[in-house]
Amino acid sequence: MKSNRLFEIIYILLDKKRVTATELAEHFEVSRRTICRDIEILSSSGIPIYTDKGRNGGIGILDNFTFDKSILSEQEQNEILASLESLNALKYPNIDSTLAKLKPLFCKSDTSWISVDFSHWGSDDREKDKFVKIKSAILDCNIITFEYIDTYGKISLRCVEPLMIWFKEKSWYLKAYCRKKNDYRIFKIIRMRNICVCEQTFVRSIPTEVGEIKENEYKNINLELKISKDIEYRVYDEFDIDNISDDNNGNFIVTVQYPQNDWIYGYILSFGKNIEVLEPIDVRDKILQIIDDIKIKYL
Structure with missing residues (x-):
């Protein structure tokens, strides 16, 4: 307790610059004589x-x-604060008070440089609440239950051991052990609803190979796409530069590998008239069929 009090006295002095012995005594609920002895100890230890x-x-x-000039370099101080700022942006518990103490100790300004909002555009507080519940369950190792809507619109009730929130390809996912399937699964968070954090806890860590699990087991296909130069901004935003080439007319040829599911057709159509599927032929034919079906609705 005494060492903690000595440390906090230094923090208070760095934060407030000047205090009285009476104020410190009241803060720590000790006598002024105890505070005076603490000050003598700090002074004899080389604290100015x-x-x-x-x-x-x-x-x-x-x-x-x-306080820590002889212990941590300037770069090490900045790395510690950067890491804490990242955790604070992710709403990790009790980081605010840690940052408040370390910034004065490191003589750093109170500047917040990162902000993370898990929810998508147009969502309300219920969407943000999903991440609060999932984060809490992961940190406290609580089982969660929820309704999950798969790619085909089928709803199932899941009971899982949540292990990690994962961001991939512009979407947030939950890596978890599914007790219904008795295996590791990845769930798209936007498709999870009515999340309930249970009192029951679990003991399980995430294996490295879980990162290779797909949300569903779809076959990957190689796509060759011709994309108009008119939407150059999307090409460089959404594809690796090593997969982009020029067709000598200013347009782009993109080769990419994606799982063959309903998502890929919606993604291709999101480019409108600015994209053409060159390969494979079956994807090209499927896009033509979807376009014909859409046309019928407007005739």
Whole structure:
């Protein structure tokens, strides 16, 4: 307890610049004599604390003092604060108070440089609440239950051990052990609803090979796409530069590998008139069929 009090006295002095022995005594609920002994210990340890007597006197610490200068380099201090800022943006518990203590100790300004919002555009507080519940369940190792809507619109009730929130290809996923399937699964968070955090806990860690599991077991296909130069911004935003070439007319030829499911057809159609599927032929034919079906609705 004493060592914790000594550390916090340094933090208070760095934060407030000057306090009285009475204020410290009231804060720690100890006597003024105890505080005076603490100040003597800190001074004898090389901490540059000074006291001023008189009406406006008090206990202070030299302005140019950095508590950990001999322990952590400038780069190490910045890396620690950057990591904590990242956790704070992800709403990790109790990080606010840690940052509040370390910034004065490191003599850093109170600048927030990162913000993370898990929800998609147009969503409401219920969508944000999903991530709060999932995060809490992962940290506390609680089972969660939820209704899940698969690619075909079928709804199933799932009971899982949540292990990790994962961001992939512009979407948020949950890596979990599904008790219904008795295997690891990846769930698209936007398709999860009515999430309930249970009191029951679990003991399981995430194996490295889970990262290779797909949301559903679809066969990957190689696509060759011709994309108009008019939407160049999308090409460089959404495809690896190594997969992009020129067709000598200013348009782009993109080769990419995707799972063959309903998502891929919607994605291709999102480019409108600015895309043409060159290969494979069956995907090209499927796109033509979808376009014909759409045309019928407008005739």
